[in-house]
Amino acid sequence: xxxxxxxxxxxxxxxxxxxxxxxxxxxxxxxxxxxxxxxxxxxxxxxxxxxxxxxxxxxxxxxxxxxxxxxxxxxxxxxxxxxxxxxxxxxxxxxxxxxxxxxxxxxxxxxxxxxx
DNA sequence: TGCTTGACATAAT
DNA sequence: CATTATGCCAAGC
Numbered sequence: 001x002x003x004x005x006x007x008x009x010x011x012x013x014x015x016x017x018x019x020x021x022x023x024x025x026x027x028x029x030x031x032x033x034x035x036x037x038x039x040x041x042x043x044x045x046x047x048x049x050x051x052x053x054x055x056x057x058x059x060x061x062x063x064x065x066x067x068x069x070x071x072x073x074x075x076x077x078x079x080x081x082x083x084x085x086x087x088x089x090x091x092x093x094x095x096x097x098x099x100x101x102x103x104x105x106x107x108x109x110x111x112x113x114x115x116x
Numbered sequence: 117t118g119c120t121t122g123a124c125a126t127a128a129t
Numbered sequence: 130c131a132t133t134a135t136g137c138c139a140a141g142c
Contacts, residue, residue, distance in 0.1 A: 017139060036124050048138055053123035058140075070123075078123045085123095 018055040020044060025056070028069040031097045032113040033106055035073045042115060053078065068092040075101075075108040 014023070020043040027042075028034050034042075036049035045051055056067040057080065068089045072078045077086045090100060098111050 037126090040124085045138080047125075047136085049124040049126095050122065050136095051124090051138055051140095054121090054139070055123090057123050059123095067123080072123080073125060080123045082123095089123095 017043075017045065017051055018058065021052050021055040022059070022063075022065045025065050025067060025070055027115070028066055028113050030066075030069075031111070033069050033071050033075075033093065033098065033108070033111045034113040035075075035108070036070060036078075037073055038113070038115075039070055057081070069096075069113075071106060071108075075106040075111075076104060 014020075021039060024039045024042045025034075036052040037047075040046060040049045040052045043052070052070070056065070056070060059065055059067055077089050079086060090104070093106070094100065098106055100106055
């Protein structure tokens, strides 16, 4: 339990790598998407996109982090350990007004979040 | 304390 | 444009 509790804390504890990643993901506006590398760069972890994915993977359910708006560089939803979840993510994005390609890809040219 | 795994990115072919 | 190979860091056991 302590391990689980500690995990939940580290997720909300600012200053940690994961906390910074969550902070960036939270900044993604609705109806827009960002790539893992983009989030990593904004979080100050340029080049460490893997950590972004891992951080979201450890993200607790019910969190205020719109992990669904984070996609890979191909503009597609990355496969995760939980089968079926990809469809859930796609549904959430479509609900925000994001259109998917016939191949299940998003037009990053059109929906890419441009931070300023 | 140290090793293995992991929601990826980028470059090269 | 698709696929393959390599590199990065942090968290978990």
